[in-house]
Amino acid sequence: MRDVVFWLSGAALAFLLTAGAFLFLANLATAPSEKRLNPDQAGGESVDLILDRERLASLKSLPDQSLALVVENQGGEQLSNVNVTLRVFSENTVLSNPRYYRQTVEKIPAGEAARVRFEFDLPAREDPVARPRTENPEPSREILEIRVTTPEGNSTVRTVILPP
Amino acid sequence: MLSRAGLVKRVAVLSVAAVFVAAGCAHADKDVSIEPLVPAAGRVDPGLGPGTRALSSGPGYKASPRWSPGGDRIAFTIDGYVVDRPTDSEELRRWTTRDFIAEDSEWISEDTLMILGAASPSGKEENPNSLYRARADENPLELEQVEKEVSAIGPGRGVLISALGRGAFESGLALMRGNGDLRRLYSESIKGRVASFSLSPDGDEAVLAVRPPGDLEVSRLHVFDLRKGEGREITRLDGNQEIIGTPQWTGQHLYFVAGEKNTPVDRDGSEPLYEIYRVPEEGGAPEAAPGVGEDFVAASIRVSPDGERLALIGRLNPKSPTNLYVLDPLAKDLTAVTTNEDMEIKTGPDDLAWSPEGDSVAVIARGTPSTEPEVRVTPADRLLEDFYNLYEIPVGGPKEATR
Numbered sequence: 001m002r003d004v005v006f007w008l009s010g011a012a013l014a015f016l017l018t019a020g021a022f023l024f025l026a027n028l029a030t031a032p033s034e035k036r037l038n039p040d041q042a043g044g045e046s047v048d049l050i051l052d053r054e055r056l057a058s059l060k061s062l063p064d065q066s067l068a069l070v071v072e073n074q075g076g077e078q079l080s081n082v083n084v085t086l087r088v089f090s091e092n093t094v095l096s097n098p099r100y101y102r103q104t105v106e107k108i109p110a111g112e113a114a115r116v117r118f119e120f121d122l123p124a125r126e127d128p129v130a131r132p133r134t135e136n137p138e139p140s141r142e143i144l145e146i147r148v149t150t151p152e153g154n155s156t157v158r159t160v161i162l163p164p
Numbered sequence: 165m166l167s168r169a170g171l172v173k174r175v176a177v178l179s180v181a182a183v184f185v186a187a188g189c190a191h192a193d194k195d196v197s198i199e200p201l202v203p204a205a206g207r208v209d210p211g212l213g214p215g216t217r218a219l220s221s222g223p224g225y226k227a228s229p230r231w232s233p234g235g236d237r238i239a240f241t242i243d244g245y246v247v248d249r250p251t252d253s254e255e256l257r258r259w260t261t262r263d264f265i266a267e268d269s270e271w272i273s274e275d276t277l278m279i280l281g282a283a284s285p286s287g288k289e290e291n292p293n294s295l296y297r298a299r300a301d302e303n304p305l306e307l308e309q310v311e312k313e314v315s316a317i318g319p320g321r322g323v324l325i326s327a328l329g330r331g332a333f334e335s336g337l338a339l340m341r342g343n344g345d346l347r348r349l350y351s352e353s354i355k356g357r358v359a360s361f362s363l364s365p366d367g368d369e370a371v372l373a374v375r376p377p378g379d380l381e382v383s384r385l386h387v388f389d390l391r392k393g394e395g396r397e398i399t400r401l402d403g404n405q406e407i408i409g410t411p412q413w414t415g416q417h418l419y420f421v422a423g424e425k426n427t428p429v430d431r432d433g434s435e436p437l438y439e440i441y442r443v444p445e446e447g448g449a450p451e452a453a454p455g456v457g458e459d460f461v462a463a464s465i466r467v468s469p470d471g472e473r474l475a476l477i478g479r480l481n482p483k484s485p486t487n488l489y490v491l492d493p494l495a496k497d498l499t500a501v502t503t504n505e506d507m508e509i510k511t512g513p514d515d516l517a518w519s520p521e522g523d524s525v526a527v528i529a530r531g532t533p534s535t536e537p538e539v540r541v542t543p544a545d546r547l548l549e550d551f552y553n554l555y556e557i558p559v560g561g562p563k564e565a566t567r
Contacts (some may be wrong), residue, residue, distance in 0.1 A: 051539060053536075053537065053539070056537040056539070057536060057537055059537075089223075089544075090223075091223045091224070091551065092223075092224070092225065092243050093223060093224040093242055093243050093262070094243040094244060094245070094262045094263075095243075141533070143223060143544050145543060145544050147543075156541075157541065157542070157543050158539055158540070158541060159539070159540040159541075159542060159543060159544045159547065160537055160538070160539050160540075161534075161537065161538040161540070161550055162537050163533065163534060163535050163536065163537065
């Protein structure tokens with residue numbers, strides 16, 4: 001009887017040790033890889049950028065467009081003075097110079113998010129006149145490049161390609 | 165009943181087992197980070213097959229890839245201006261300003277590009293292109309105009325060959341040295357406008373695609389003997405047929421892409437149905453190129469540096485995707501280099517180029533554009549499939565490519 005109890009308790013101990021090791025290793029593996037998925041992450045607290053696809057789809061190639069986005073502090077400390085830049089430009093690299101818009105979020109508590117709204121002009125699409133064959137015969141798409149940067153140098157980026 | 169020693173032994177065995185189990189999971193610690201694609205740093209497979217290497221990234225309409233003589237750089241146009249870059253890094257070097265519209269460029273040495281284009285982007289016939297020279301060791305944006313009214317350029321044996329307009333209805337050929345000096349100006353005129361040309365395998369002759377005086381279509385093939393300075397018409401297309409791109413010379417035949425100019429687009433809205441034809445170098449009526457299949461829809465062709473293979477961009481039939489093929493004209497054997505179904509390979513007549521070694525081909529391709537906004541987690545200038553970009557596709561040596 002004592003022998004059976006010993007083996008059962010031993011097996012339970014081994015199970016607990018193994019499960020603990022699994023949990024420990026799982027935590028080790030997941031926390032850093034989330035950061036690595038972000039190509040611009042330079043270390044430290046992470047920020048995420050959430051875009052509303054329906055709102056993106058409703059953007060028109062006209063002046064006075066607006067876009068609300070959410071900046072999420074995924075780290076364990078409050079973030080201050082987070083810069084959010086929007087670069088608007090055409091797929092056609094000759095057509096126009098990029099336009100830059102910038103906003104600063106003063107504070108984002110740990111684990112919370114802040115909403116940022118941009119008012120901007122989308123460049124007018126070019127007139128589809130006859131062009132030399134070295135130029136794109138298709139109407140160019142417009143591109144929004146949104147970058148969130150913390151004072152510590154951490155950043156995340158989203159590139160939105162709008163259909164013509 | 166267990167002795168104290170037995171108890172200790174069993175606890176030790178269980179502990180070791182637990183450690184082994186835990187240690188077996190420790191490989192998760194070696195998780196490899198997911199880095200963004202670095203176009204020139206290594207091979208990527210964007211759907212064009214294993215071993216494909218991206219040679220550009222980011223927005224812009226790329227066209228006319230041209231390998232440097234040594235094969236370590238590649239020049240191309242982006243939205244009409246000329247850039248080049250090493251094949252193993254991303255340091256883009258600009259050769260013309262954004263208001264310059266380049267039609268073509270050719271390397272004349274490792275540090276000199278000859279550029280055909282116009283400084284003002286009119287894109288109209290009445291504003292003919294000029295030939296410019298740009299040197300890497302000077303300010304490349306300062307172009308030196310070396311010839312006016314140039315309709316086409318192409319590499320010769322150690323020289324650049326240019327087709328010059330002579331009045332409204334005639335053309336002539338000229339050989340030019342790397343320094344821009346004229347080496348030979350041929351007195352014999354060619355009736356019509358030379359739209360494009362390429363050399364024979366021995367480099368002594370050139371095959372020209374010519375637009376006859378007063379016509380709208382390029383419909384005649386000429387052969388010009390560069391030693392004797394004499395030309396002759398090889399064939400002419402009937403009716404509404406036109407020659408697309410640059411005719412190519414391999415073996416004893418001249419190959420070209422042609423079709424009816426006003427062919428209505430097929431049902432899926434893609435390009436007209438052009439085919440590959442060939443004529444003997446002595447002249448005669450064009451015949452469908454053997455080996456490609458009667459349903460093949462051609463877009464562009466280019467002969468390999470050894471003159472023995474033809475790279476083709478086209479579709480096996482009107483409903484199949486566009487891919488890169490290599491044709492061995494002697495064996496009449498067509499080999500599919502790519503079996504892509506997701507990428508749109510660009511079908512411009514000058515949008516493919518053999519590497520100088522003849523073991524790879526540069527093409528331009530992109531993923532199918534979406535009708536919905538696309539969101540990427542990469543900066544725009546690092547994106548590949550979202551825009552037309554250059555890819556180097558290995559085709560193997562002559563024996564590999566033709567099996």
